Amino acid sequence: MDHLPALISDLALIMICAGIITVLFKKLKQPVVLGYILAGIIVGPHFALLPTAADKTNIQIWADIGVIFLLFSLGLEFSFKKIVNVGKSAIITASANILFMLLIGYHVGLGLGWSTTESLFLGGMISMSSTTIIIKAFEELNLKGQKFTDLVFGVLVVEDVVGILLLVLLPTISIGKSVDGIELLLSSSKLIFFLVLWFITGVYLVPTFLKKVIHLLNDELLLLVSMALCLGMVWLATSFGFSSALGAFIMGSILAETDEAERIECTIKPVKDLFGAVFFTSVGMLVDPYMFIEYIVPIIAITLLVMLGKIILSTFGFLLSGNRLETSILCGFSLAQVGEFAFIIASSGMAIGVLGNYVYPTIVAVSVVTTFTTPLMIGAAKPFYNFIYRHLPQRWKDYLSTHTTSKKDTNAEEELWKQLFKKYFVKLCIASVILIAIINISFYILQPFLVSHLPGRVADLTATLLTLAAMSPFLQGLLSVNSDLARIYLTLWHKRMTNRLPLILCTVLRMAVIVIFIMVVINHLFTKDFYVTYALMGLFIVILYKSTWLSKKYKNIERQFLSNLYRYKEKDAGETHNEVEK
Numbered sequence: 001m002d003h004l005p006a007l008i009s010d011l012a013l014i015m016i017c018a019g020i021i022t023v024l025f026k027k028l029k030q031p032v033v034l035g036y037i038l039a040g041i042i043v044g045p046h047f048a049l050l051p052t053a054a055d056k057t058n059i060q061i062w063a064d065i066g067v068i069f070l071l072f073s074l075g076l077e078f079s080f081k082k083i084v085n086v087g088k089s090a091i092i093t094a095s096a097n098i099l100f101m102l103l104i105g106y107h108v109g110l111g112l113g114w115s116t117t118e119s120l121f122l123g124g125m126i127s128m129s130s131t132t133i134i135i136k137a138f139e140e141l142n143l144k145g146q147k148f149t150d151l152v153f154g155v156l157v158v159e160d161v162v163g164i165l166l167l168v169l170l171p172t173i174s175i176g177k178s179v180d181g182i183e184l185l186l187s188s189s190k191l192i193f194f195l196v197l198w199f200i201t202g203v204y205l206v207p208t209f210l211k212k213v214i215h216l217l218n219d220e221l222l223l224l225v226s227m228a229l230c231l232g233m234v235w236l237a238t239s240f241g242f243s244s245a246l247g248a249f250i251m252g253s254i255l256a257e258t259d260e261a262e263r264i265e266c267t268i269k270p271v272k273d274l275f276g277a278v279f280f281t282s283v284g285m286l287v288d289p290y291m292f293i294e295y296i297v298p299i300i301a302i303t304l305l306v307m308l309g310k311i312i313l314s315t316f317g318f319l320l321s322g323n324r325l326e327t328s329i330l331c332g333f334s335l336a337q338v339g340e341f342a343f344i345i346a347s348s349g350m351a352i353g354v355l356g357n358y359v360y361p362t363i364v365a366v367s368v369v370t371t372f373t374t375p376l377m378i379g380a381a382k383p384f385y386n387f388i389y390r391h392l393p394q395r396w397k398d399y400l401s402t403h404t405t406s407k408k409d410t411n412a413e414e415e416l417w418k419q420l421f422k423k424y425f426v427k428l429c430i431a432s433v434i435l436i437a438i439i440n441i442s443f444y445i446l447q448p449f450l451v452s453h454l455p456g457r458v459a460d461l462t463a464t465l466l467t468l469a470a471m472s473p474f475l476q477g478l479l480s481v482n483s484d485l486a487r488i489y490l491t492l493w494h495k496r497m498t499n500r501l502p503l504i505l506c507t508v509l510r511m512a513v514i515v516i517f518i519m520v521v522i523n524h525l526f527t528k529d530f531y532v533t534y535a536l537m538g539l540f541i542v543i544l545y546k547s548t549w550l551s552k553k554y555k556n557i558e559r560q561f562l563s564n565l566y567r568y569k570e571k572d573a574g575e576t577h578n579e580v581e582k
Contacts, residue, residue, distance in 0.1 A: 126305065
C-alpha cells in the first residue's frame with residue numbers, strides 16, 4: 001500500500017475536526033470562525049489527547065493560500081465607489097478608531113513590557129473590527145437594513161482598506177527596527193502609486209477582457225479565469241515587493257467593478273470557504289491553551305481596552321458626524337471586537353520573526369472573548385441608550401437635538417459629502433501619483449546624472465530646483481480650490497456646526513500632503529538641516545500661493561486632461577451605441 005503524504009493526512013485531520021466542531025457551533029448558534037480556531041487548537045501540537053497534524057510547514061502553505069482567497073473574496077465585496085458612497089460618518093469614525101486605537105494599543109503594549117515592534121503590531125491588530133462577526137450577528141438578530149447597520153458597514157469598508165495598508169506597512173517598519181519618516185513616506189508613496197496604476201489599468205483592461213470572452217465562460221471556466229487573474233496579480237505584487245494578500249485584494253476590487261462581480265463571487269465562494277477554514281484552523285494550531293492562563297493579565301487588559309475604546313471612539317465619531325445619539329451608540333456597541341485582520345497581521349509578524357510567542361495566543365484570546373460578547377453588546381446598546389438619555393441634562397438633549405437632522409436633510413448633506421469626497425480625493429490621488437512619478441525620476445535619473453556632470457552642492461541645488469519646478473503646477477493645484485469645490489465646502493460649513501471639524505481635517509490633510517512632498521525633495525536632494533528645510537519650504541509655499549502664472553499653468557493642464565477624458569467617454573459611448581444598433 002502506498003504511503004499517504006503528510007500533506008493529505010494533515011488536511012484530512014483538519015477537515016474532519018473542523019467539520020465536527022463547526023457543526024456543533026452552528027447548532028449552538030455561535031460564530032463558525034470560533035469553531036475553526038478551536039479545531040486548530042485540538043489538532044495542534046499543544047493538545048496531546050488527539051492526533052496532531054504532522055507537518056506545520058505544509059499547513060502554513062495551505063494557510064497562505066487561504067489568506068490569498070480570503071482577501072480576494074473581500075476585494076470582490078469591496079468597490080472603490082463604496083469609499084465615496086459611505087459618506088463622512090463612516091470615514092470620520094473609521095479614521096478616529098484606527099488612529100486612536102493604534103496609539104492607545106501601542107502605549108498599552110509598552111506598558112505591558114512588550115517591545116516597540118510588538119506594541120506597534122498590537123495597535124494595528126486591535127484597530128479594526130470584525131466584518132465576518134458583525135455581519136453574522138446582524139443576520140442572527142434580524143438587524144440588516146437598518147440605518148445604523150449601513151453606517152457600520154461603511155466603517156468596515158474603510159477599515160478593510162486601511163487594514164490592507166497596515167498589512168504592507170507594519171512588516172516594512174518592523175524589519176527596519178525603527179520608524180524612518182522618509183522611508184515610511186517613500187514606502188507608502190510607492191504603494192499608493194502602484195495601487196492607482198493597477199486600478200486605472202484594471203478598470204479598463206479587465207472589464208474589457210471579460211466583456212469580450214464572457215459568452216464563452218461557463219462556471220468552470222469563469223472560476224479558472226478568476227483564479228488566474230487573482231494569482232497573476234499576487235505574483236505581480238510580490239515581484240514589486242508587496243504582500244501576496246495585497247495583490248489578491250487588488251484583483252478582487254478590480255473584478256468588483258465588472259458586470260460579472262456577483263457571478264464571480266458566487267463561483268469563488270466554495271474555494272474561499274475551504275481555504276478560509278484551513279487558515280482559521282491554522283491560527284488555532286499556533287495557540288497554546290496554557291498560555292491563556294499564563295498571560296491572563298494582558299488578555300484582560302487588551303480585551304477591556306478594545307471594548308471600551310471602540311465603543312467610546314465609535315460613538316463620538318458618529319456623534320461628531322451629526323448622527324443621533326441613539327444611532328451613534330448602536331454603531332459604537334456593534335464595533336466592539338477584534339477583526340480577522342488581527343490574525344492576518346499577527347501571521348505576517350510571526351512569519352518575519354518580530355513577534356514573541358505570547359503575542360499570537362494573546363490576540364487570539366482577545367478575539368475569542370470579543371467575538372462571544374458581540375451579540376450581547378449589540379443587544380445591550382438600546383438599554384444603555386435609554387439609561388444615558390434619561391440621565392442627560394436637558395440642555396445637552398437640546399444641543400443634540402439641534403445638531404442632528406432629519407433623514408431628508410441628512411440625505412441631502414450626504415450627497416454633498418459624496419461630491420466633496422469624489423472631487424477632493426480624486427484630485428488628491430491623481431496629483432499624488434504624478435508628484436511621486438516626478439520624485440522618482442528626479443531621485444533615480446536626474447540627480448545621478450547631475451552629480452556626474454556638476455560639482456556636489458551645485459548638482460544638489462540644481463536637482464532640487466528642477467524637481468520643485470516640475471512639481472510646482474501640481475502642488476499649486478492641491479493648494480488652490482476651484483469654485484465648484486469651494487461652493488460645496490462653504491455650503492457644508494454653514495449648514496451645520498458638526499460639519500466643520502471634518503472639513504478642517506480635509507484641509508489639514510491637503511496641506512500635510514503638500515508639506516510632506518516638499519520636505520521629502522529638500523531633505524533628500526539638498527539638506528537635512530531642520531531650520532533650513534522649513535525656511536525653504538515656507539518660501540516655496542508662499543511662491544506657490546502668490547504665483548498667478550502657476551495657477552494658470554495648472555488650470556491649462558487640468559482643462560486639457562478633462563478634455564481628453566470627456567473625449568474618451570464620448571468615443572466610448574458612441575462605440576457602444578453603434579454596437580447596439582448593429
